[in-house]
Amino acid sequence: MLNKIYDWVDERLDITPLWRDLADHEVPEHVNPAHHFSAFVYCFGGLTFFITVIQILSGMFLTMYYTPDIINAWESVRYLQNEVAFGQIVRGMHHWGASLVIVMMFLHTLRVFFTGSYKKPRELNWVVGVLIFFIMLGLGLTGYLLPWDMKALFATKVTLQIVEAVPFIGTELKVLMAGDEHIVGAQTLTRFFAIHVFFLPGALLGLLAAHFIMIRKQGISGPL
Template sequence: MYSNFVKWLDERLMVTPLWRDMADHPVPEQANPSERVSAFVYCFGGVTFLLIISQFITGMFLALYYVPDIVNSYNSTKYIMTHVTFGSWLISMHNWGSSLIIIMVTLHMLRIYWMGVYKKPREGNWIIGVTLLLLILAFGFTGYLLPWDEKAYFATQVGVSFLKYVPFIGNALVKILQGGNSIGADTLTHFFALHVLFLPALLLTFLAFHFMLIRRHGISGPY
């Protein structure tokens, strides 16, 4: 009965043909599992994507209990760590995951650069990859303030101060992020909105273009 239901569902949603179309494509000889070292470096992008999924999942559960205001944000973070089942584990996964993503995406881009895969016709995907790296760094920056403790406050103050050196739009960018002339309640609200709404939307959009171009141009070996 279960197999009949799966078959019925698959015939209507066309999951198997879609999956086969995505999975069945040639890969470079160097990515063969028998070439253990070479094959490993081809996994950097996939591991990064799995970490992104992990961040989305842990972030959704954390958002169930987190309160984004200067009165309750610290206490809600503390509550998650001490009273929510697996709360401390979720926060640790989300915290360490943000660092691991930066490491893995950097390794992934170093592999792309080292092998020369950014060359024609993949220049556009290289630019998208750089944009994804910047978005991931923005995730880490906006998320750091959310616990609203002393370390997060002063670290954000230093980080935001660097933005004023951006040519032409630096001062305006600082005011937009801070929600005024100093870090306060509006800053926390802006950072939370960026972290859970704007940045995820941008990340998913650029990831879709990234995967589309990988599918179109294929996975390339060293040039």
């Protein structure tokens, strides 16, 4: 049945050459753990991407139940956690994955730096990778407020104070993020939700696409 569906799609879109190009791509020997134990450090990027996919899928599930307003936000999280089937598991995956993806990305960045993989001709890919790192930090920051509990509230206040300390444009950045210069309220929650669910994921997907295209074009960097 699956073969018939594939043949039907392939006949119209000619996807086999594209699939073969991806599947038959040769992997350098130095990144094969079967030949070199140190090759495991080259897995950090793939693991980061794997966790990112889990974050996206679990986040899509969470948005089906989350209500982004200050009256119902905490109650919707409680309902998801305690009443929805597998809700506690999915939220736990999203919660811990948010920390784990930063750890894996940090290890991946260290590997790229210490193996000199940021050098010519991969300078632009290094810049894109750093931007992805900051996007991930932004996702963690904006997602922290969404449960709308006291810990999230006070942590966000501290974050906004740090933003306000930015020279020249600090106050404007704070108002842009919080919606108000003085309080963390309904506008703040709405804006953080929009940034977390729409703006940052859109930027992340675009940067990831550019990252993978450049890796495909330039190949995996050589050993140290």
